[in-house]
Amino acid sequence: MMRRLSVALSAIAVLILALPSLAQPQGTLIRFTGQLLDVRNGYVYFTSGDAFKLSPSYKVADYDTGAATTLQPGPKLFARAVLDPATKDVVELDLTTRRLTSDTAYSTDVQQAIATKPTTVGAPEIQGIPVTGKEVAVEFIVTVPPSTPLNADVYISTDAGGWNPQEIKLDRVEGDRYRAVRRLASGTRFFFRVTRGSWNSVEVGQDGLEVAPHAFFVKESDAQSAPATVYAWSDNRSGAPQAAQPGAVPTPFNPNPFGNSPLYPPSRATPPGGFPTPRPGAPPNRPP
């Protein structure tokens, strides 16, 4: 009994010890790109919080040409650190003043593959992260605030679609949730915002100000979910001042008291000849 218990505990201990390594990407880091924070005491620091040890004879080069550069490693510059997989030290630092997006590259661990694969197979680095452009079912799930009108239509607007406010219409699936499925190519990278069909009724943040668009990247998978939460709508003036503009107060002198209120969308049932458009001061049927 004790033996079985000790074996089980040992297995659990091994599993726990292995967990951190399972969470790591496969392979060894060979390149890291980002904005420099500092180079000090033999280490290079990036603004992302990552730091790497510099090789005693590390090389500084121009990011674009690979040739020698007059730039000196320091804050505000962008850099790509090339690491030696054996020592894990930075052996080359490619500098530029141009903004670079953060990026990392790993070499796949090939120790076990060498014995079973011919040497003519391309180096593991050349495989990279395959993005074949295959179709991926992307499910947009949007949670809307309680102030959303009962019969509201909710849409997704993307930069890829020219920010058409009615680009992707969502189906209501629950009281406060809307959904749409689109088949997009893997590798697609886009920004999107949630609207109610126009840019007068676009999502805003918890603080009531406009929010930055949501970023999304379609990975090389069979299906993906793009969740988004709308905290408020830009036309939700719940509690906003009741501006008593001319025509806003319902009186017999004003047969169109509600103006553009969403409660009163214009009737589509227009009789032949159309309705007269009464205006304050010139009512069609003014009581004496």
Add this chain to the structure above:
Amino acid sequence: MRRCLTAALVGAVWAALPQAAQARATVLLQGGSVSFFADTLAVIARNGASLRLVDGTHAVADAVYVDLKSDRAVLAGHARVEHGAAAAEADAIAIDLDSSRVDLLDVGTGVSRTTRTLANPVPAEIDAQRFAFPDVDDRYAYIRSRHAAITPRANVRFSPAAFPTSVGGVPVPSYLYTFATAAGFGVSTLPGATFDQPYGLVGTPTSLTAVHARWENNDPAFALQEQLASGDTAYATGAIDTPLRGTSTSGFNAYQRLGTRYTFLVDGNSAFGSREGDATLGAAFGPAGGRLTYHLQSGGYSSFDASLRSPDEVLVGGITLRLTADIGYDAQRGGELYPYTVLPDGRSYATVWRHGLDAFLATPIVRAPLGTTVGFTLDADRTWYAFPRHGDTVTAAANASKKLSKSLAVFAGYQNAWTSQIYPDRQSLFFPIPSAPLLTPDGTPYFGWYAYNGTAVTRYMNLDLQYAPPTSSTSLRVSARHADDFFQFDGLGRPLWELRFDAQFRPFPNVGIALGRSYDFGWGGMRWVPGWSFAITP
């Protein structure tokens, strides 16, 4: 005159465009076939592909892929690049479009790195991402062409351009596709239309000039719109809309984010002989917020509002409470402020101050019997005026939903809104009992007018049945809606009953169709009034 002024304004903005010099294309791509994929922003040329850059660099290959997102070109198969008298050949060549970097991949010797001058190539580490060439099916292309002129981070012009479907392509001599990512390009000052097809004329990373072919109120219309954008932090837009029959309208708006806490928005429009404009300063203080708005319109009316909104406070049971307080005024040049002009006191009412308080309550979506989920909201608002008067608005809403299966769901909603205008001791002056009933537009007397003394009620109910398979783009919805309001008669308010059928489906991989059919019952003197809606979606 107004049109000339608006046109001059748009022209001036256009002329002042700081990035106008970048409008010209810097990359020309040609081939026996050029395919454009709007989702990944990939342009792929095959059958004798040729790439020409503005600095004189010229490259040819079996196929060329231009990644518009990362400004990178990859030439694959018998690739050759030339710059002046220098030339290089490789199995694949990667060229940065926003720098001078060139990578040459030779299967036998590996990768070497150089610049567009092709001088002194040095061995370099293999970077697979730089040579990645997507394996895509040209049948799913959004546009097919033979020539593409690319302005990095802005647009690409295809000439000619065909939009392929399974039954053929629709060709146009030239088409400008804009992929500048600034969210300000989504803002339009054009009024709503049944149909709107923009056609880009000129574009840069920060501007777009487009004409719009539109269908408005059963009439064709043309519009010209100029958009300027600076990232997601600022934009300005101006537009002129001219129906073939009817009155032209014009408008503009501009937005600027001022740091992390403030935004500034100004807009204006001119339509049907009336002009109005707003300037709004929005502010955020953590989860709380505020707003200052000044409104001005032709005829001498103006208003000012300052509001302060509390953070959302979660109460017992997950109920959320939000409070808003506001203060402001209404003003009318000449002292003819409506509705105080009906007062017989002979005084001049030029400015009337007011203040208000609003409370908004919302319950979370909770489980209810029979497998349903329900939610409730309550919004109550009162505004006090300096003149003895106050206005109240109370809106209560409830919604319920139930999933019948993975694909089928039913939704129900009810909303009741009550508004009232109170003039202590003077109610009958502002709401006199009419001596004759109001005549509706079709001539029918509306006796309910006798009962109106300043209070109006709206009730709205909807019942929707929706079929939407989880992994499909197809959906069907049937909606029944009923509006029971006071006051409500032919020509004012909503139809009593409405029935809608909506369908969405994608007949082709790159084209979606949204089709709607609606019926209004017993409204406008008609037994029913049918209506269609139709939209082509990307």
